[in-house]
Amino acid sequence: MGIQTVKIVILKDGAVAARAKEFSGFEPTKAAEQAFAEALKTAQISKQEVSQVLATGSGMDMAPYSNGTVSMMGADAKAGVFLFPSARTIVDVGAEEAIAVKCDERGIMLDFVVNERCAAGAGTFIEAMARALEVKLEDMGPLSLKAERASPINASCVIFGESDVVSLIHRQESKPEIARAVFDSMADRVSSMIHRLGINPDIALVGGVAKDVGFIESLKRKLGITILVPEYPEYSGALGAALTAASRAKGGQK
């Protein structure tokens, strides 16, 4: 139950049977019901066949059909290790929040940090900056890769970030360079979160922002190590909840 979108993952015999997503909008519960129905159709099963439903994310208390909840951090740890058995740090950058979780080989979280009440390290920031640059959100990443050098911006929040970007525009910096500056400043904040946990490889990047090549490149540069990115990073929270649901259904509390 994300801030921007609701994601559903259905697991069958330990493998992903279906994924679906829907914009949260003003009625996240309804959006979740729709996505759920869609996922059931893809998986070709009925609602009665689903033995356990768990919700996670900021809107988890509004989730329909759910038997319980699990924290985002707990879900990310589970999903990260399921996707990449060697991962010990899972970084989740979503629309409004960035999380870094340290975990063990079972996907049990050992420590975590959350960005400090500010969207400058999260997806909304890219969106706002794309608006300021008058480019499409999905073009920001590829655009930033064309930059030849980095122009620093010192964004402490979305609002200040926007005024920083405007001053770069006034200095007639090119769009690729400004786009890269945006990703660099986000990667700065996210990498300092990871440093607070202690660098603990392998690092997996999940969440909606993990689809953005610009951010991935910036973060790799900052950390100086490779980052694992799954095929459907935005579904990791839902996947983690589904994995937790599966083990709870088997009788364990995990």
Add this chain to the structure above:
Amino acid sequence: MKKQNAEKKYLPEMPQKEIDELNNSIRVSSEKIMADNIARMKKTDAKRPAAMQYFDEIANFFGQREKEIQAEKAKGKKVIGYFCIFAPIELILAADAIPVRVNSGWYDSAKLGDRIVPVEVCPVIRSTIGAKMIGLSPYLELSDAVISTLTCDGMTKLSEILSDAKPVWTMTPPRVKDSAQSLQLWKEEIKAIKTQIEKLTGNKITAKKLKAAIESMQKASKAFRRLQDLRKGNPVIMGRDAMLANQVAMYDNIERWTQKIEALCDELEKRRDQKAWACSPDTPRVVVTGTPMFWPDNWKLPTLVEEATPQGLLVGDELCSSDRILYDPVGIDEWTMDDMINGIAERYLMASTCPCFTSKDGNEDRVNWLITKVKETKASGVIYYVIRGCMLYAMEYARVKRALDKLNIPVYYLDTDYTREDVGQMKTRIEAFLEMLAARVDF
């Protein structure tokens, strides 16, 4: 008492109408919040000890205790307010005066403090300023003088600001605890405060009276420790209830409080024998350290922990607003005046684990106190709580985390402000942390 200089340096002139309106609206909402907090505490522990009723009543800022102090004042007793727990309570009691702690826990008055100091300033300070501006805190209003220990930058300037409205007696704690000249300085500060107290009250602090006051506080410490010891076993009391009982000691009549704590402990022992636990014994046990939390508004962390899914239990803390208040008694070799003053000086300086101190090994005392607490209470994790603007606690985190990491004790840094708006975010974080602790307990 002589009137303060007429010209105010900080506090603004406010129209009486505005003061009355603000006072009234914050007071009304505060009464609701206190009632709501207590209702929730009752709900969390279905068999909440009956002895808590007394502490609930004393905790009401606009109730029985305010009236009692008013009545004693009318009979000529003096009231001495204080901020940090460095104020030597024994000396106040020996002069037959009433000690009351006056740090503010009201969120709404912090917004008023913003009119005088920037929002970056610690909210405890801003809220206390705001409370003074509208006469919100009954105990601050009733105080004839306030002892302010200059533990941090905020406290230092707060003393200046408050002296616009009240006589403020400052005490300078040395920043290095363990040097010979430090204790010397502090002893002089204690003696100076003794003179001030005698002057205000007109009562001489005799050896006999001081001995009686020290003994009375020693009894209070003993009862206090008994309560904290009971929290070390299976849950016989929720952390919030214990915190409230602890905090009430700072404005209640200490002898009566001691009796009531003993009665509470008797009840808790019965509960223990009947195995009628306050919550499941498997509940993850949490210790809190960091910035003090004051009733009534700044009760959100303990509330969130003990109402979370999965639930947590506060088994202890390293807070100067709770488990540290009466932990240490004054130690006396011989009951001479000189020895008693020495004992008081040492107890208030050496036993403190305030982050305002440093020493050759840094603030090792605090780290050790915390680790001992975690071990004694068999806690599975620590929440490091900092309100924004509290530089000392924020900066000491890195060291405390490293020490806890070495012992494989999970710690989570939680920062917040005097606001209700971040409760949702705090909840997410606290629940994730408790989930993590619960997972560890099971393995």
